[in-house]
Amino acid sequence: MPDMTKSGTVTAAPDAVGAAAPAPQPLKAEKARGLWGDAWQDLRRNKIFIVSSVLILLLLTITFFPSWFTSANPAYGDLAKHYLQKPQLGKVFSAEWLGYDQQGRSVYARLIYGARASIAVGFGTTILVTIAGGLVGMIAGYFGGVVxxxxxxxxxxxFGIPFLLGTMVVLNSFPKRTTWVVIGALGFFGWTQLARVMRGAVITTKQADYVQAAKALGASTTRILFRHILPNTLAPVIVVATISLGVYIGAEATLSFLGLGLNGVSWGNDISDGGAQIRVAQWIMLYPSIMLTITVLAFIMLGEAVRNALDPKTR
Amino acid sequence: MTIIEEAFVPSPREDNGGPLLEVRDLHVEFRTREGVVRAVNGVNYSVKAGETLAVLGESGSGKSVTAQAIMGILDMPPATIPQGEILFRGQDMLKMSGEERRKIRGQRIAMIFQDALSSLNPVLSVGYQLGEMFRVHQGMSKKDAKAKAIELMDRVKIPAAAARVNDYPHQFSGGMRQRIMIAMALALEPDLIIADEPTTALDVTVQAQVMDLLAELQREYNMGLILITHDLGVVADVADKIAVMYAGRIVERAPVHELYKRPAHPYTRGLLDSIPRLDQKGQELYAIKGLPPNLLRIPSGCAFNPRCPKAEDVCRTEVPDLLGVTEQDGSELVGRASACHFRKETIHG
Amino acid sequence: MAETDEPQDATPNVSDVEVVDAHSEAEAVAAIDAPVERGEPILQVRNLVKHFPLTQGILFKRQIGAVKAVDGVSFDLYQGETLGIVGESGCGKSTVAKLLMNLERATAGEIFYKGQDITRLSGRALKAVRRNIQMVFQDPYTSLNPRMTVGDIIGEPFDIHPEVAPKGDRRRKVQELLDVVGLNPEYINRYPHQFSGGQRQRIGIARGLALNPEIIICDEPVSALDVSVQAQVINLMERLQDEFNLSYIFIAHDLSIVRHISDRVGVMYLGRIAEIGSDEQIYDHPTHPYTQALLSAVPVPDPEAREHRERIILTGDVPSPANPPSGCRFRTRCWKAQDKCAEEVPLLAIPESFKGSDTPAAHESACHFAEEKDVVHVA
Structure with missing residues (x-):
């Protein structure tokens, strides 16, 4: 190929013509479409992803701006409206829409304000376990040996300690269970799963030739870890983290139901309270349960959708 | 349908001189996110009993997909076969029911894959897996099946077969595993074996052993053999005739000696020329310019035209048919065909 | 019985290496950056050993054996030449590459680069060596980070060695490199998966060239590529060798490609070099039975040859490197093996019978019964 020698111009070498690019578009249009870009293209057309992310966006809005959804005070109990006041399903978004509980508080308002506890615990715990577990997993996987x-x-x-039992024992010793305490307790027993996922992913990635190539260039450990290994291990970690987010929301509700959760408005507390009244006033328990199920499901579906989009086997 | 049912199980060793397997105008497409990948675009070939057909091509040429279509092991979807016939002893397998095909597959046609380790079940002993063929297809007892398994392992020259029959796949070396695959393919004495890159994963010295074994067994059983490979050396060693594939089409067909002596398609010529030869030491190797085509966007006309040194306008607009090649005096060259507009110039020039 | 664990290649010896005695890191770096005349040895490998320990136990691991991947390998690489290393899987050729790149620590032995033993280097001196010895990997699909653009991949060497290219200059340098390896410089923002195998290998070569190295170790650089693309990449590598005055160690199992590109060839078997010499000596006048068997087993792309060529079909498989045979490692598959082969390790040296004569058979061969045998030549 004598014509392949330096041309010095921007014209492609002969063999580069008609390269493997997805479409013969101008170069600018295809910029920055890496694996994440491809995954995004995939997700955009995935109905499950759209449904779950719309749900999650809605939940986040409710969490941050509860007053947009109801003007009622979730803590205000009007005994005149106690639980015999049935839901008035016609009066959408009003305080009486989903009825009142045994203390005369609006079930709808409590549903809206209860989201904050679930979302805060879910996200907080997930961030905690991702950082802690991810770090441990990365160190274990990269350095190997005795470490x-x-x-x-x-x-x-x-991993051997039963997750819920462990958190219950810890939470039981706290008289005041703030959001931070619950997050801390869940995170303390929950980081192992992500540590395992991260360790496995790092061990696979560190054997890749591109990591060897970076080492051969004399790259520092920090550079190898953060430039080469971390970006290539994020996919499985994100998937597991998304799914476990739903799991932690469920765990928070379980703890609240058992009387060991957050003090304050939370779906778990309401489900617990409503359980006692289930014969006479099913709605007190029903609506928070539905919300909880939808929320957990939304995160698990999102995790599945992201997993499918990032799975290299389907590429 | 009833006619087929009666006719599809032929007497095992009948040889009427006709082709054992004939592929006619086969098309295979894959529907993907980016569009329709046309992996096979009208392939025709046939193989007789006792004959070795080598299908030569690079990755993406459609050689393996064709084989998978013959075996009926394509994942459909995403794959579809919009057109074509696969005749086994004259019966179109594409029109058969799943049950009928399943009977042919394994009993009459067997396949050997490149990667023997992933084709064997890691949790079952080799003897069990070999014996399974006899238990399932011939209803043998466990004991008889095991004896058969040992006999087969002996036949493919695995040393100390009786002692190793209970070993698991990972306890064998690559070459031995490929022998086990061959044994498994031979178990029911098929009429046709399709070997998809059977020695690519093996070392040169082991490669030679395995190819020799395969050739020997083929002669012994008078089987047809379709050898799918990218290795021009392996082809020269064992094939009777060759079909060269490019972008899902057969671009050239020829008896083995003829092909190497006088290729009739520029692609074949390019492949042969790019093998390093002694007298080229220190010089540049001949290289086919450009890249194998993207199957989503196969070039119009002859698929090879962007890489062809002799391409002219007609090559960019008209798809060349696979037609016979003639000698300079006009006499037909037996068994030869080329899909090039300038087949005559290529073979004689 | 002679101890097989001791690598005992007779030649070449450490004594013929001009060892540079650097006392400070700065002196070492200066020695590493000094130029080498064409035809002088640039890399001298002496009795290189790499054993991978086999361990048992969960927390407290104890060693129960070792895989002797490389077991006493010695050779020289001269400036501007290509040394081919051939052998089958498990022979240790890829481990040699990793040792030369300092990606693995040698168990024993030395690698002298311009007289400096690089197996003991660290810090700044090691970084200076890395700048001068680079590598091209086998699999173009796993050797490029899928999350980085081509520009970042080829530019990474400059991030790690900022002294090579000033910051503002890097983009231009990367585009130049793309052009040198025959890729469109506008592809700088693309990701690896948008390229074919051959193009990716060009990107890998561009990354290897970025620091202007003197030696490039090529570990099966074309074996993952399509036949029609292999020749392109081989041509590119030969052109770059002339253009940038590179020395190559070319590791491959494809004997005809190795012959085409190499000036000298070493044949490895089970962690040792069986035979080493010029391409003509090895291919046309092999004296080691393993080389002869290897050459005869290669399928020749010529159907005329298949009837009248003698092939040596070896029996059995390569023994495990965790438990190699005593004496000569090839003896278990060798048709010439005698008692002596089990007892005495054959030295890699010019065989007695050819010593002093100027036949091409007079090259280093590790066989007690070295003799020429006419086999059909590859290519």
């Missing part, structure tokens, strides 16, 4: 042996056994020990 890995010790950290892996530590993970095994924590």
């Amino acid at each position: 890995d042996s010790i950290l892996s056994r530590l993970v095994d020990v924590f």
Whole structure:
């Protein structure tokens, strides 16, 4: 190929013509479409992804701006309107829409304000476990040897403790259970799963030739970890984190139901309270349960959709 | 349908001289996110009993997809077969029911894959997997099936077969695993074996052993063999005739000696020329310019035209048919065909 | 019985290496950056050993054995030449590449680069060596980070060695490199998956060239590519060698490609070099039975040859490198093996019978019974 020698111009070498680019568009249009870009193209057309993300966006809006959805005070109980006041399904978005509980508080308002507890615990715990578990997993996976042996056994020990039992024992010793306390307790027992996922992903990635190539260039450990390994291990971590977000929301409700959750407005507390009244006033328990189920489902569906989009096998 | 049902199980060793398997105008498409990938675009080939047909091509040429279509192991969807016939002893397998095809597959046509390790079940012993063929298809007892398995392992020259029959796939070396795959393919004495890159994953010295074994068994059983490969060396060693594929089409067909002596398609010529030869030491190798085509956007006209040194306008507009090639005096060259507008110039020039 | 664990290649010895005695890091760097005359040895490998320990236990691991991947390998690489290394899988050729790149620590032995033993280097001196010895990997699909653009991949060497290219200059440099390897410089913002295998390998070569190295270690650089693209990449590599005055170590299992590109060839078997010499000596006058068997087993792309060529079909498989045979490692598959082969490790040296004569058979071969045998030549 004598014509392949330096031309110095921007014209493509002969063999580069008609390259493997997806479409013969101008170069600017295709900029920055990496694996994430492809995954995004995939997700945009995925109905499950659209439904779950719309739901999650709605939940986030409710969390941050509850007053947009109801003017009623969730803590204000008017005994005149106690639980015998049935839901008036015609009066959409009003305080009496979903009825009142046994203390005469609006079920709808409590539903709106209860979202904050679930979302805060869900996101808070997930961020905590992703950082803590991710870090442990990354260190164990990258450095291997004795470090890995010790950290892996530590993970095994924590993994052996029943998750809910552990959090219950810890929470039981706190008289005042703020959001931070609940997040801390859930995170303390929950980080192992992400540590395992991260460790596995790092071990696979560190053997990749591009990591070897970076080492051969003399790249520092920090550079290898953050430029090469981390971006390539994020996919499985994001998937697991999204799914576990739903799980933590469910766990928070479970703890509240058992009387060991947050003090204050929360779906779990309401489900617990409503449980006692289920024979006479099903709606008190019904609506928070539905909200909880939808929320958990939305995050799990989102996780599944992201997993499918990022799975290299479907590429 | 009833006619087919009666006719599809032929007497095993009948050889009427006709082709064992004939592929006619086969098309295979894959529907993907980016569009329709036309993996196979009208392939015709046939193989007789005792004959070795080598299907030569690079990745994406459609050689493996054709084989998978013959075996009926394509995932459909995403794959579809919009057109074509696959005749086994004259019966179109594409029109058969799943049950009928399943009977042919394994019993009459067997396949050997490149990666023997992933084709064997890791949790079952080799003897069990070999014996399974006899238990399922011939209803043998466990004990008989095991004895058969040992016999097969002996036949493919696995040392100490009786002692190793209970070993698991990972306990065998790559070459031995490929022998086990061959044994499995041979188990029911099929009429036709399709070997998809059977030695690509093996080392050169082991490669030679396995190819020799395969050739020997083929002669012994008078089977047809379709050998799918990208290796011009392996082809020269064992094939009787060759079909060269490019972008889902057969671009050239020829008896083995003829092809190497006088290629009739510029692609074949390019492949042969790019093999390093002794007298080229220190010089530039001949290289086919450009890249294999993107199957989403196969070039119009002859698919090879952007890479062809001899391409003219007609090559960019008209798809060349696979037609016979003649000698300079006009006499037909037996068994030869080329899909090039300038087939005559290529073979004689 | 002679101890097989001791690597005992007779030649070449450490004594013929001009060791540079650098006492400070700065002296080491200066020695590493010094130029080498064409035809002088630039890399001298002596008795290189790499054993991978086999361990058992969960927290407290104890060693139960070792995979002797490389077990006493010695050779020289001269400035401007291509040394081919051939062998089958498990022979240790890829481990040699990793050791030369300092991606693995050698268990024993030395690698002298311009007289400096690079197996013991670290810090600034090691970084200076890395600038001069680069690598091209086998699999173009896994050797490029899928999350980085081509510009970032080829530009990364400059981030790590900022002294090579000033910051404002890097984009231009990357585009120049793309052009040099025959890719459109406008592809700088694309991601690896938008390229074909051959194009990716060009990107990998561009990354290897970025720091202007003197040696490039090529570990099966074309074996993952389509036949029609292999020749393009080989041509590119030969052109770059002339243009940038590179020395190559070319590791491959395709014997005809190795012959085409190499000036000298070493044949490896089970962690040792069986035979080494010029391409003509190895291919036309092999004296080691393994080389002869290897050459005869290669399928020749010529159907006329298949009737009248003698093939040596070896029996059995390559033994496990965790438990290699005593004496000569090839003896378990060798048709010439005698008691002596089990007892004595054959040295890699010019065989006695050819010593002093100027036949092409007089090259280093590790066989007690080295003799020429006419086999059909590859290519």
